[in-house]
Amino acid sequence: MENLTDLSVNPGKQPYFYPNRMGRVILLGMEEILGHSGVNAVLNLANLPVYINDYPPYNQDLCFPFNHISQLQVGLEGAYGPRAGRGLALRVGRACLKYGLREFGPELGLTDLAFRLLPLQTKLKNGSEAFAALFNNFTDQRVRLERDEKYIYWHIERCPVCWERQAEAPCCHLAVGLLHEALYWVSGGKYFEVEEKKCVACGDSACTIVIDRTPMG
Numbered sequence: 001m002e003n004l005t006d007l008s009v010n011p012g013k014q015p016y017f018y019p020n021r022m023g024r025v026i027l028l029g030m031e032e033i034l035g036h037s038g039v040n041a042v043l044n045l046a047n048l049p050v051y052i053n054d055y056p057p058y059n060q061d062l063c064f065p066f067n068h069i070s071q072l073q074v075g076l077e078g079a080y081g082p083r084a085g086r087g088l089a090l091r092v093g094r095a096c097l098k099y100g101l102r103e104f105g106p107e108l109g110l111t112d113l114a115f116r117l118l119p120l121q122t123k124l125k126n127g128s129e130a131f132a133a134l135f136n137n138f139t140d141q142r143v144r145l146e147r148d149e150k151y152i153y154w155h156i157e158r159c160p161v162c163w164e165r166q167a168e169a170p171c172c173h174l175a176v177g178l179l180h181e182a183l184y185w186v187s188g189g190k191y192f193e194v195e196e197k198k199c200v201a202c203g204d205s206a207c208t209i210v211i212d213r214t215p216m217g
């Protein structure tokens with residue numbers, strides 16, 4: 001018997017996917033920052049009118065292809081210009097956390113009192129590992145963590161944000177914004193410096209986001 005399942009979950013030639021509900025989280029975060037008409041403009045420019053007034057459903061099916069995620073960034077930069085687009089992508093990433101927690105909060109296991117009482121560095125370690133596991137377990141994105149005394153290195157191997165893009169400078173602002181807000185939440189309200197130092201779109205082998213373990217201020 002021919003297996004037709006692959007065809008239904010792999011539209012076109014795209015090999016890697018986010019689950020529908022994560023695509024939905026991105027579009028909801030985008031709508032919070034840009035408003036409804038802003039999202040529509042971006043979706044048109046991104047060549048993704050299919051999602052206008054029809055966001056992906058709340059389910060775990062791996063149907064939101066990586067190139068749609070990178071195209072959303074392209075649309076954002078097209079609609080607002082590269083500079084403003086970058087700032088907006090960071091804000092969209094931050095806004096995504098709230099919707100992401102609504103969807104994936106129970107899977108993360110970071111909400112109980114025992115976690116809240118842990119020392120800051122343990123929270124950062126456990127929190128970053130839980131977020132990495134979320135991507136590794138529920139999406140085709142791969143995250144590898146490294147740590148030294150000063151920094152946490154969030155290596156995205158197979159990155160949807162810059163998928164099939166080429167850029168002069170690291171461009172995975174959505175991921176940076178999301179991590180920034182995730183660390184704020186995990187730490188109970190502290191800001192950390194988060195910067196993307198390497199990017200597949202610039203020819204690097206992975207997108208590396210460096211997190212300073214010492215909070216700012």
Ligand SMILES: [Zn+2]
Nearest residue numbers: 159162172207
């Ligand atoms: Zn990337």
